[in-house]
Amino acid sequence: MSLIGTLLGREETRSLTMDQPHPHSLLDQGTQGVIGRPLDRIEGPLKVSGRATYAAEYPAENLAYGVLVRAPFGSGTIRDVVADAARSVPGVIDVVTDYPTFIRNPQQGGEMKAPTQGVQKVDYHGEIVAIVVADTFEAAREGAALVHVDAEPAEGAYVFAAHRDQAETPPPDQIPPTTSQGDVDAAMAAAAVTVDATYTTPSQNSAAMEPHASIAHWQDDGTLVLHGAYQMVASDQSQLAAALGVAKDKVRIVSRYVGGGFGSKLGIAPESVAAAVAARKLARPVKVAMARQQVFDATVRRSNTEQRIRLGAGPDGRLTAIAHETLATNLPGEDFFEPAGIGTHFAYAAANRLVDHKLVRLNWLLAGSMRAPGEAVGMLALEAAMDELAEKLQLDPIELRRRNEPDQDPEKQVPFSSRQLVPCMDKGAQLFGWADRHAAPASDRRGEWWHGMGMAAAVRSNMLQKSSARVQLTPEGRAIVATDMTDIGTGSYTILAQIAAETLGLPLDRVEVQLGDGAAPPSAGSGGSWGAGSAGSSVYLACELLREKLAKAMGTSPESMTLKDGRAIADNRAVDIAELVGDGLSALGEIAPGKQEKAFNQASYGAHFAEVKVNAVTGEVRVERMLGVFAAGRILNEKTARSQCLGGMTFGIGAALTEELVHDPRNGKVVNRDLGEYHVPVNADVPQIDVHFLDERDIHANPIHAKGIGELGISGAGAAIANAIYNATGVRVRDYPITCDKLLEGLPG
Amino acid sequence: MRFTINGQSHEAEVDIRTSLLDLAREHLGLTGSKKGCDHGQCGACTMLVNGRRINSCLTLAVMHQDDDIVTIEGLGTPEALHPLQAAFVRHDGYQCGYCTPGQICSAVGMLDEVAKGWPSHASADLDAVTLDDAEISERMSGNICRCAAYPNIVDAIREVAGERDEVAA
Structure with missing residues (x-):
């Protein structure tokens, strides 16, 4: 276990690198009795009543609608995107092309750099090459149907059986080849x-029920806020910033609810860059929801x-x-x-x-x-x-x-x-x-x-992936968990609340979980089945530090203190946690993989x-x-x-x-x-x-x-x-x- | 045009190309109904129109003059859930939640169809329909759930249908 620290200018943090086994877990010692139980999802009422907000569902002033245009050929070089007819459709604002900036294909999960960019040379059928922006979705869609992509065709490799003998050994990726x-x-x-x-x-296709969607909104300070359907917010922000040529801290992705991912939303997809490029050019927010057919054509298989x-x-x-x-x-x-x-x-x-x-x-x-x-x-x-x-x-x-x-x-x-x-x-x-x-x-x-x-x-x-979370205890004795971790249907909201509730001795309804906002501490994101172990451990570590703070405030040690139902019990005393919190307590938890991995x-x-x-x-x-x-x-x-x-x-x-x-x-x-x-x-x-x-x-x-x-x-x-x-x-x-x-x-x- | 949605009457000027789904999502701020395919293949957009379940992406808004439309928002609120909404929470009849409003609206419409005695492909007796698991699965197969909460969706619907039968008896 590494340092516990209050470094100057750094939030109080409990970090753990998994170099050693960790035989003792507070989750086995908790008395709140919420961990492991088959509890209902805490965000459930929002989802079943239609109030949970997915990427394309955020209102914005002066919002414009974008519809993506694909290359209707398998390989070639674009001579021109012929858009006169599209531009003449009432309501169409612009037909935006930016060959070097548009991404050829989505990025893989966890990458920090931009995906392959450049779409003038088209490498697969359905590649996204332009975006039609209009005042209404209907006008944008009509415009997109009228765009003609004029191209010089090229030879392509389209049949597996014809090319299987030219297989090459790839560089190591998730495992050595x-x-x-x-x-x-x-x-x-x-x-x-x-x-x-x-x-x-x-x-095969992941076929998540929510098609990829982004609302790109550039702020006055040059920051892009992108409501997107993304599984790994921190690395997606990095990818998007790199693709757009802006500093990493100038992109904030918000992805509070994701309508399924299954890997298809690990890395940024073409709609995010197209929406951001169009929004920057037109100086107004642009929403792009991919059509289901575009998800099949141009995301990932x-x-x-x-x-x-x-x-x-x-x-x-x-x-x-x-x-x-x-x-x-x-x-x-x-x-x-x-x-x-x-x-x-x-x-x-x-x-x-x-x-x-x-x-x-x-x-x-x-x-x-x-x-x-x-x-x-x-x-x-x-x-x-x-x-x-x-x-x-x-x-x-x-x-x-x-x-x-x-x-x-x-x-x-x-x-x-x-x-x-x-x-x-x-x-x-x-x-x-x-x-x-x-x-x-x-x-x-x-x-x-x-x-x-x-x-x-x-x-x-x-x-296990590097992951961090902030947990705050409010003066009212409530806990707020914040991390850019996502819940793509996996149950992140609920299990993170359960971990905090168990370790802090709080009823579940006194824990609030805020996910999917890139302004929060960076997490492992949802992918590779590492979400619960990684993000869960970061919440656990933050709570462990909070327990020590509570014990100190009570004048006792964490080991001799029991937390249950919002009360701290030690030395024959029981006090409401709210009385120990003062103006509020906050702690950051960080987990990282270590020697146990190998x-x-x-x-x-x-x-x-x-x-x-x-x-x-x-x-x-x-x-x-x-x-x-x-x-x-x-x-x-x-x-x-x-x-x-x-x-x-x-x-x-x-x-x-x-x-x-x-x-x-x-x-x-x-x-x-x-x-x-x-x-x-x-x-x-x-x-x-x-x-x-x-x-x-x-x-x-x-x-x-x-x-x-x-x-x-x-x-x-x-x-x-x-x-x-x-x-x-x-x-x-x-x-x-x-x-x-x-x-x-x-x-x- | 004039229509009622979730008990509220509206008058609106509507683009003739606008689907009922887009009317709700983009013009009325009712984003509970979801767009999963825009082709009537997934059921995420299911609404109740004059009590019948329909794929709202496959119908133009202008076709609904004077219609009575109910979306997921009209069935219940987080504080006061419809019995089916509560059953979906209890049975975990969802994961990501994107198909869920459509599933629930579809289930409401489906139970009404059963109450009227309409048979399905799974009905052994066309004149006396009993709502077993095979019937529920068959009748809910227009609503895709890629997270695959299907067994839990069946559990949720069976429970609510059972409660209704008990009340009726």
Whole structure:
């Protein structure tokens, strides 16, 4: 633990770098009894009554409306944006182009620099190249439809299959592109039983319900205030400032409510820069809400993948070789690669290992992070391959995984901070009735439906990011938490309130949480499932310092003081906290990752179970039941945590059965660029999913002992469905999504 | 044109190109109804017009002369929630909250359709509709929730529908 300090000119701060385990947590000693409980979201009444304000919903004087204009070709150089007709539309104020400043594509999450800028040379179909600004939305939209983008066409790479042989090794990104131990080829040759299979997954879209939107409003002092739909306010401010060529402290993003992100709002998207450029030129606030089609065209996709999995095992099922080789795609110049092998690094033991990623450059829209980048599609392959291996070994899939449980990280040779994969599988098997599964495929037909069960493991690396928060105690004895952390539906508002309430001994309704304002202390933001652990720890640390201040004011020590229901109790005295606060107390909490990150493998685990029925005539798949059992450190709020898992598991249903972005082979255009054609699961596609948590604390993760959960639920979920389909029908489809047409031919008669 | 929205009568001059959704969001300050797709594919904009649920992005404002329109703001306030709004909070029938107003307006309209005995694709008996989970899921499938609060949405609606049945009995 590092310094406690009141440095001159610096707010009183409690900082912690996670160099050491943190075995004691105030959350285990609190008496308020709010942590962990399945409490309702504190912002719930605002959301259900339509009073929560999303990016495009802030009023502004003299507001103008912007509609974005896209390049309707896959590659080329713009000669002219012909806008005479647009300008003549009544109400249209201007058609603004700024080729060098407009961004070619969104930025990746957490980057501090501007995304790739410059749109005169167009690299993908739908790239945003201009903005029409008008007094009304209707006029701007009419104007935008009349703009003609005149361009010199160029050759482009639009077909994955045609360019897959030109794959290149990208620089390290979230993980190194390649790691290996031992000799996979030799081990495969010597193995008693092997699987060598290639799985493919298509491009996907996060399809958050709120399309990206920004209201750009330049203030008199030259500061830009941007109400945006962004997950990571601090780094987004930095990106936007860099893109606009202004100082970092001249951009303030406000993102109080975000209508879903799933990675698509990690970095700034084209509407933010276009709105800011137009607002600066016209000297009035400009609002831009992307059309749904533009979200599909010009924000970010999850890369398609081609994944070759090789597994070699002895007759007892113990793995001797694991290889996971992935081809992913991205635009020229973009280094993000879908890290499909990220979970394979530590999921199972095997002496000979290879995890490799290569990038194929295509003129398709940007590829970036979508919920659980890596595991979401990587586990579709690995966990299906494990099922194939279990089948070959005539071994129960749970038993196969049990036999390959590593006792430490099999690559880095460091201990796991906690690992409850086997207990998750065992608990799930018991709750789901796994013993009733027919081991032989296609052996349970009822009427015209084939029934089957499948399971898969879930693994997801845990991350801690630098994060800070301010907590104030008001003279009335209320707490105010302020950080630029966002709540994208994850439950940040509520769990941060619970942490403050528990540590300060306050009823929940005496805690106010202010999020998403870039003027507040910078946080980790929402991404990578690190939000709760990182932002939660910063609030915890600020509260820890406040407890010391309260104890001092009471003339006692924090250890001998109990805080409950707004009262401080010590030395046979009980006083109202308000009496100890004076004119108010304030403290800043800061958490940072440290040596624990590398000294231990930190991850969360789970097991998915699915029961499906497959129509023997049409190949239609219905998910009948689904259960997820998860271990992710301390569960801060059982209600919102469960919801996170429901969401992840449902993303798994979509990935397994319906979701596929189709790129036109002639120009890379996203063909199915709306919610009518890109099929995300609807209510009738999703059963009453069960979620169960195992009790766990991770003292190596952070002082609140919680780990990420938002992406754990998707890891392996789709594979459990694929494995259930195989169990039901005996048909193994390795090309996701598993649509009727791919099943029909192989269905038993 | 003249119309009533959330019990308040309005007279307004409206661009013939303005959708009912944009009228509410951009001209009346009623931003509770959400724009998720502007194509009638997601349901986030669902309002009640003369008691029926509709996708307000797919209908022009000028088509609603003298209509009685209810948006999420008209169902309840944070201090006095409609029973369905309260049930959505209790059951966590939302996450990001963006589809939620549409879900709730849709549920209000849907329960009325069931009360009138209208069958759905999921109805086993077209003449005697019972509101089981399959019926709720089917009838709510015009409202996409990407956060996937579906099981909780079903729980919330089932609870409110059950309470109504108890009152009716």
